[in-house]
Amino acid sequence: xxxxxxxxxxxxxxxxxxxxxxxxxxxxxxxxxxxxxxxxxxxxxxxxxxxxxxxxxxxxxxxxxxxxxxxxxxxxxxxxxxxxxxxxxxxxxxxxxxxxxxxxxxxxxxxxxxxxxxxxxxxxxxxxxxxxxxxxxxxxxxxxxxxxxxxxxxxxxxxxxxxxxxxxxxxxxxxxxxxxxxxxxxxxxxxxxxxxxxxxxxxxxxxxxxxxxxxxxxxxxxxxxxxxxxxxxxxxxxxxxxxxxxxxxxxxxxxxxxxxxxxxxxxxxxxxxxxxxxxxxxxxxxxxxxxxxxxxxxxxxxxxxxxxxxxxxxxxxxxxxxxxxxxxxxxxxxxxxxxxxxxxxxxxxxxxxxxxxxxxxxxxxxxxxxxxxxxxxxxxx
Numbered sequence: 278x279x280x281x282x283x284x285x286x287x288x289x290x291x292x293x294x295x296x297x298x299x300x301x302x303x304x305x306x307x308x309x310x311x312x313x314x315x316x317x318x319x320x321x322x323x324x325x326x327x328x329x330x331x332x333x334x335x336x337x338x339x340x341x342x343x344x345x346x347x348x349x350x351x352x353x354x355x356x357x358x359x360x361x362x363x364x365x366x367x368x369x370x371x372x373x374x375x376x377x378x379x380x381x382x383x384x385x386x387x388x389x390x391x392x393x394x395x396x397x398x399x400x401x402x403x404x405x406x407x408x409x410x411x412x413x414x415x416x417x418x419x420x421x422x423x424x425x426x427x428x429x430x431x432x433x434x435x436x437x438x439x440x441x442x443x444x445x446x447x448x449x450x451x452x453x454x455x456x457x458x459x460x461x462x463x464x465x466x467x468x469x470x471x472x473x474x475x476x477x478x479x480x481x482x483x484x485x486x487x488x489x490x491x492x493x494x495x496x497x498x499x500x501x502x503x504x505x506x507x508x509x510x511x512x513x514x515x516x517x518x519x520x521x522x523x524x525x526x527x528x529x530x531x532x533x534x535x536x537x538x539x540x541x542x543x544x545x546x547x548x549x550x551x552x553x554x555x556x557x558x559x560x561x562x563x564x565x566x567x568x569x570x571x572x573x574x575x576x577x578x579x580x581x582x583x584x585x586x587x588x589x590x591x592x593x594x595x596x597x598x599x600x601x602x603x604x605x606x607x608x609x610x611x612x613x614x615x616x617x618x619x620x621x622x623x624x625x626x627x628x629x630x631x632x633x634x635x636x637x638x639x640x641x642x643x644x645x646x647x648x649x650x651x652x653x654x655x656x657x658x
Contacts, residue, residue, distance in 0.1 A: 296360045297419060298393035300384065300412065301347035302405040303367040304377075307331065307340045310370055317383040318365040319390075324348050327365055339401040339424070346424045347399040354397070362391045368408075380408050381415060388416045395419040459490045514586070518579025525572030529565035536564025559616030566613065570606055577602060593643050600639045604632030 301324070308314045312330040328344035335341075344365055351363035366383040368376025387393075396416045400406050401424045409418060446456045463483050470479030537560040581595035607628035614620060 295395055295419075296391065296393045297354055297362075298388060298391055298396045298416065299347050299351045299354065299361060299363040299399060300387075300396050301344050301363070301365045301399045302380065302408055302412075303340050303343070303365065304372055304380070304405045304408060306367040306370050306376070307335070307338055308344075308365065308367055311335050311338065314365075316365055316367040317387055319362065319387055321348055321351060321363055324363050324365050343399055343401040343405075343424045346422065350397055350399055350422060362387075362393070372404075377408055377411055381411055384412055384415050397422065399424065455490065459487065463487060515579045515583045518575045518582075522572040522574075522576035522579070525568050525575060529568035529572060532568050533561040533563075533565030537561035555616050559613045563610070563613040563617065566606070566609060570602065574599060574602055596643060597636075597640060601636060604628075604635050608632060 303316075306316075308316065308318075308327060308331050311334045312327065314327045314330060318324055318327045324344050325348055328341045328348075331338060331344070332341040347363050347365070351361050354361040364383075364387045366380050366387075368380050370376075384396075388396075393416060396412065396418050398406070398409055398412065398418055398421045400421075406421065406423070409421065412418065446452050463486060466479060466483060466486075470476055537557050577595060577598045581592055581599065584592035584595055608625065611625055611628055615622060615624065
């Protein structure tokens, strides 16, 4: 064998025995948030298990396919004679500097453990690939593989899906009243205004209608109103307590004014000085406090009874709202006393500490009770 041939064979062997690390990058940490998997995940079987857990939690997430693609790349490299290892690293939900630092730290740890001299990056998009320059500072990158999912097989299928959406918008009253009703009303008013020569005046009306429609849909006001008026015991209770609570809150303003007026001993020079007067403000808040708290408590109590009739676990949040409302009353009451009589602000500390202790104990007991009852169900607002 010639010297040249021996050198070529030596170079080929060195390439085949390169220690390559196949890295699957999940920059927004879907694997941790959705599947509860703590990264880094190293090894073929561990990565497959992580991908399966993510696929079960969210079958539509493309990151599970990226992990399977990384495992496939690892198997291909191993079959071709490379010394390879596969690993999954992740950042944080908010991405940014903190998440990228986490990715770099994990890559450093795995590279040192495996003694890798090169890496192959597997990702499902440009967002994950944005960390390539960062990883390259830690470990040379030999190749980058992007995983693209085939969402639909034919153009005809895409047209069928689009047609289904258009049919839903046109014939489903739940969607047509907004997507067709609002634009239709605006066009009709605009046409009539143009004929009558009232284009300038009607423009303000059109903008107001459009803005109101956007607000109603954005904050689910229409859906909330429908739920409040359902002919059920919970619906009637919530409607009654809402109206009663609003009436009490309005009555608290009258009570506050009635308490503040006798306390004005001198004629104020202006309304601003009257409002900024410490004693007057304290008397006003002290007078309105009982009715205001009863009104808010009435609304919260109606929500609690409605959730209780439904057997909903959301009743725990309603109970906690009432507890917070009750514990805040002594704090606000003491604050008004400080404003009226000029007492020391340190007198606020006892009701604050007692209220905080009551809230912590109540929250712990309620969450423990309901989590045990519902088998660990997560509570949400």
